Amino acid sequence: MSFLEIKDISKNYGANAVVRNVDLNIDKGEFISLLGPSGCGKTTVLRMIAGFETPTQGTINIDNEDITTINTARRNIGMVFQAYALFPNMTVANNIAFGLKIAGRSSAEIKMRVAEMLDLVKLPALGDRYPYQLSGGQQQRIALARALAISPRVLLLDEPLSALDAKIRVSLREEIRSVQRKLGITTVFVTHDQEEALSMSDRVVVMSEGRIEQLGTPLEIYNQPRTRFVASFVGTLTILSAKIIDSAARRLTICDQPVKSKLSPEGKTGQEISVALRPEAIRIGKPGANSNNLNANVIDINFLGSIMRVKVRCGTQDILLDMFNQSKGKPPAIGSAVTVSFEPDDLVILNA
Amino acid sequence: MKNSNLGAWLAVILGALYFLMPLVATFEFSLRLKRDEYSFEAYRIVLSDPVFQSAFTYSLVLAIVTIVIGILIVVPTAYWVQLRLPKLRPVVEFITLLPLVIPAIIIVFGYIRMYNTSSFLPLTQTVLGTDILLSFGYVALSLPYMYRAVETGMRSIDVGTLTEAAESLGAKWPTILLSVILPNIRSAILSGAFLTFATVIGEFTFASLLNRPTFGPYLQLIGAKRAYEPAALAIIAFVITWACMGLLQVAGGAARHANGAKK
Incomplete structure (x- = not known):
């Protein structure tokens, strides 16, 4: 009680x-x-x-x-x-x-x-x-x-x-x-x-x-x-449109590049759905064995102190990602082609 | 720069002369009761006149009664309007301003018609009834000042949140009004009270037509019969009014201090 x-x-x-x-x-x-x-x-x-x-x-x-x-x-x-x-x-x-x-x-x-x-x-x-x-x-x-x-x-x-x-x-x-x-x-x-x-x-x-x-x-x-509202209200987040390729196998595409999700998306093959990614879940390069990789171009970099927020464009969609501001790592040049990676776990499928 | 300063000073001096000269002249005149020497004889006569004493005491008591009734009516009304009925504010404001729009003589004739000896409530039949009528009339007359002052005071504090805070701590309405709201608008109530006091002390029309022996009709009576004493009385009335203004300033100063420091 x-x-x-x-x-x-x-x-x-x-x-x-x-x-x-x-x-x-x-x-x-x-x-x-x-x-x-x-x-x-x-x-x-x-x-x-x-x-x-x-x-x-x-x-x-x-x-x-x-x-x-x-x-x-x-x-x-x-x-x-x-x-x-x-x-x-x-x-x-x-x-x-x-x-x-x-x-x-x-x-x-x-x-x-x-x-x-x-x-x-x-x-x-x-x-x-x-x-x-x-x-x-x-x-x-x-x-x-x-x-x-x-x-x-x-x-x-x-x-x-x-x-x-x-x-x-x-x-x-x-x-x-x-x-x-x-x-x-x-x-x-x-x-x-x-x-x-x-x-x-x-x-x-x-x-x-x-x-x-x-x-x-x-x-x-x-x-x-769970919803688009919560995703956009809490924290910074990129909401992307994805296409279902195989719901059961949890396969989707984002800007025509294949990715996998942890949970099965609800919907028919070919249906457009909304997915979300946190900037801190994405990194440049260093793809893992099971990670999702997307080819994109750097279009903007924002210096926020301890982190740098990088905006990359993949197809027609913009994705935000965070890099730690370390003295060793150099930020990528604006306009350069990069591969960004994230884990299937971090791909959030939004209900509404 | 210098020119405008000069102009300002000139205006101040002219204004001061305009206000002060009649006063100084009146004061000087009031001191000349005895031939060839200045004295306070006129004041002595006025102050020792038992009619003056009774008229002034009577007006004083009326003023206090008016202030008490005014506070009892205005404070809960203003509180309730502010808290629960903000839409009624223009209506209440209009009602409280009516005494400024309707001449006192019309109000008092209305009273006499409404409460005469052959009416349903024959207040004018007895002295006490007439006194009650007079003090309620004064409450109406001073409503614009009392309500304005109290309302301004309430707007300067967050009545809604303070009420809710007190409620959440277990307080009920009478406690909230008495120990939270009233102390925080004390200076506003005092301002209203002093304005009411000044209004009642000098009021003539109501008292005269209701035939009550207040200070106003007494002033008129003396003015019609004597030479030096009315001047002394005028000065006394000025001093009383100034004392009220002074008290108002002190109360206002205290309020400003509290408000300024709140931020």
Whole structure:
């Protein structure tokens, strides 16, 4: 039995369906990310779990209790917002104590809990400050401490890192993850940043147009995207058109050159299908015994620091591939003919 | 560059003279009750006049009652409009601006017609009823200032997210309004309150037509009968208004400090 169960929920605003038949089971202590572009319904799902929106259809259970129509104040959930939402009129300590005071805890207990929470987010000396005296990263840590102080059953994070600058974002995401692991709290994290979702989560839910496109571990999502949308949204990827030669023997052609895939493509011989390749799965030269090889011409090279992204053209199709920036290896000249190789495992066959 | 500076200074000096000269003249005149010497005799007479004291106290109490009722009506309304009914904002704005469009004399005649002794709610029959009517009339009269101030204050904080944050921590509506929203728009409420205060203290039409002994009609009465005392009263009224403005500045300054530092 899952701890947080979302059963077939939908949300309509008039004729506009924002969330469509979402089913999701989250285990106790699991860290789940809802990933997707803006307007995909991920935030609405989170807001329905929080109780800020009521589903048009479906139910939400926490620990076998149906909370679908229960008031937010009685759900015992912790929420962290993109805009921090600390109470500007209260000190950091009073912000953290807010939920505890409402729960009617004793002042000694509150004091202890506040200190414990400040330690947890590594800001033990800031209790007397006001929110406006803190940096964005510090404010968001306090917001996390405030949400966790009431020992919520579920922690909901609504793009908590989006308002922060790049460096803080990386360090804070590691910190959120480590706090989440330490407390073992069931967490739902909403983000449009695939790197955040992949690096922090136990499982990732990729959403598009109100539906779940794919649910899986970060590795599965990245390496085996099931749909064209997931493939294009998560990571960089080249989507190519291929022709089925022999479905059973897993033989195809890409720009009229034969290749093999690991899984059998669905379709008739001669049918065009979409396949995808990650830039890091392709190399120039060094063909292996069973690798696929394509003859192509280098048309562009982009220097990205540790890697170089090379664009090659094969027939009418462009393929991206990554080379490590090593002092030994020289990048190929633009216009030169090369053979690019990849393993059948890395050829992803897209369903839609 | 120099020329434009000179022009600006000239404008400032002219403006200052335009405003200050009548005031200085009034003040100077108010000091001349005793022949051949300056004294505060006119002030002493005014301030020791029991009618002045009662009229001013009465207006003061009315102002406070008006402010309290105004806050009780405006804050929850503005909060609700901001949070749940943003589409109603133009409607509410229009309603709150009506007292600026409809002359006070028309409003008060409407009141007298609606609540006279032979109406369904004969408020003007008793003194208390008339006082209630007067203070509600003042609430309507000061609505544009109170609502504007509170609404601006609410727009400067993220009412929606703060409410949701408080809700997720277990707080219910009264707690959210009292301990999260109100303290964060305190300076806005204070601005509205001071403007209301200034409006009520100087109001004449309502009080006169409802025949209540407030400060406004008293000022008019003295002005009709005496020479030096009205000048002293005018100065006193100015000082009170300036004190209100000063308090408003202080409150506004505090708000700017909080807002500026928030970023």
